[in-house]
Amino acid sequence: MTEPSKLINISLEILRAQQKGVPIVALESTVITHGLPRPQNLILAQDMEQIIRDENATPATIAVMDGKIQAGMTSTQLERLANSDDAVKVSLRDFATSVTSGRPGGTTVAGTMFIAHQIGINVFATGGIGGVHKEAHMDISTDLQALSSIPILVVCAGAKSILNLPATLEYLETMGVPVIGYRTDKFPEFYSAGKDLPVSVRFDTPEEVVKFARTHWELGLKSAVLVCQPLPANLAISAEEIAPYLEQASDEVIKLQKDHKITGQQVTPYELLRVSELTQGKSLAANLELLKNNARLAAQFAQVLSGFKSRQKAL
Ligand code: PSU
Numbered sequence: 001m002t003e004p005s006k007l008i009n010i011s012l013e014i015l016r017a018q019q020k021g022v023p024i025v026a027l028e029s030t031v032i033t034h035g036l037p038r039p040q041n042l043i044l045a046q047d048m049e050q051i052i053r054d055e056n057a058t059p060a061t062i063a064v065m066d067g068k069i070q071a072g073m074t075s076t077q078l079e080r081l082a083n084s085d086d087a088v089k090v091s092l093r094d095f096a097t098s099v100t101s102g103r104p105g106g107t108t109v110a111g112t113m114f115i116a117h118q119i120g121i122n123v124f125a126t127g128g129i130g131g132v133h134k135e136a137h138m139d140i141s142t143d144l145q146a147l148s149s150i151p152i153l154v155v156c157a158g159a160k161s162i163l164n165l166p167a168t169l170e171y172l173e174t175m176g177v178p179v180i181g182y183r184t185d186k187f188p189e190f191y192s193a194g195k196d197l198p199v200s201v202r203f204d205t206p207e208e209v210v211k212f213a214r215t216h217w218e219l220g221l222k223s224a225v226l227v228c229q230p231l232p233a234n235l236a237i238s239a240e241e242i243a244p245y246l247e248q249a250s251d252e253v254i255k256l257q258k259d260h261k262i263t264g265q266q267v268t269p270y271e272l273l274r275v276s277e278l279t280q281g282k283s284l285a286a287n288l289e290l291l292k293n294n295a296r297l298a299a300q301f302a303q304v305l306s307g308f309k310s311r312q313k314a315l
């Protein structure tokens with residue numbers, strides 16, 4: 001592996017975990033800076049870290065702070081990030097903006113994968129991936145390009161039906177990204193378990209997923225392996241119930257784009273906020289739960305992938 005950039009500051013906790021071979025799970029931070037309202041954003045970030053620790057793994061939240069990329073954050077850094085008013089949403093093209101301006105940065109799925117891979121972390125938990133948008137031509141998230149070129153196990157709850165999901169899945173297929181359904185045959189649609197779109201393969205245990213990912217990479221393939229876990233059934237909002245709200249948010253986006261009031265990166269945060277308002281917080285509750293669920297599953301994958309538990313047992 002090439003040396004990681006000197007602009008990446010790896011926390012002591014992560015360095016120690018790496019030395020000992022303790023499993024590590026990367027976490028994104030756009031969800032903290034742009035995805036969730038305060039104070040739920042900070043609480044969620046802390047909860048996800050705790051869940052990973054409870055599974056005997058180490059969380060590595062990735063963000064840009066004080067002109068450096070931070071891998072692993074102290075609780076004070078997390079608080080600062082969650083309460084910052086001038087954070088940049090950092091996908092691949094935005095790192096230098098955030099680093100040179102000194103503005104804090106919340107890394108997207110693509111941004112987080114890029115850093116995690118450089119420092120040897122191979123499991124990452126997020127909520128929903130970006131995809132092909134419905135509203136504007138060529139609004140295709142950099143997440144898809146990152147998934148096609150960075151070999152990491154990514155755990156998500158699919159993607160929101162606010163996106164053009166068939167086009168998103170076609171893109172992933174074209175770029176050779178396996179889309180695993182975890183205990184499901186359907187591509188989950190974030191707020192709901194999904195119903196129409198198939199995944200490329202289904203597995204029901206962490207061992208099977210890890211075996212698949214290892215095989216994929218041992219063959220020399222360079223893409224991510226995307227694992228999609230539907231949110232728990234008691235929190236799911238049916239496709240029928242959520243559809244009108246998603247449609248309304250989408251219509252508003254089209255209008256705002258026409259009036260040049262929002263563009264590109266602002267689309268996802270706007271839509272998230274509106275859907276939460278329109279569902280009176282129901283979508284927010286689902287969002288928080290699926291993020292925590294994904295953190296737990298990712299920690300289980302990291303355990304199996306690292307072989308840490310079996311090594312400990314052998315001692
Ligand atoms: N989907 C969500 N919540 C989010 C995001 C996506 O349900 O917070 C964030 C993720 O960080 C994702 C990014 O990587 O939005 C995609 O943004 P864009 O479409 O601008 O690439």
Ligand code: MN
Pocket residue numbers: 139140141264265267
């Ligand atoms: Mn976009």
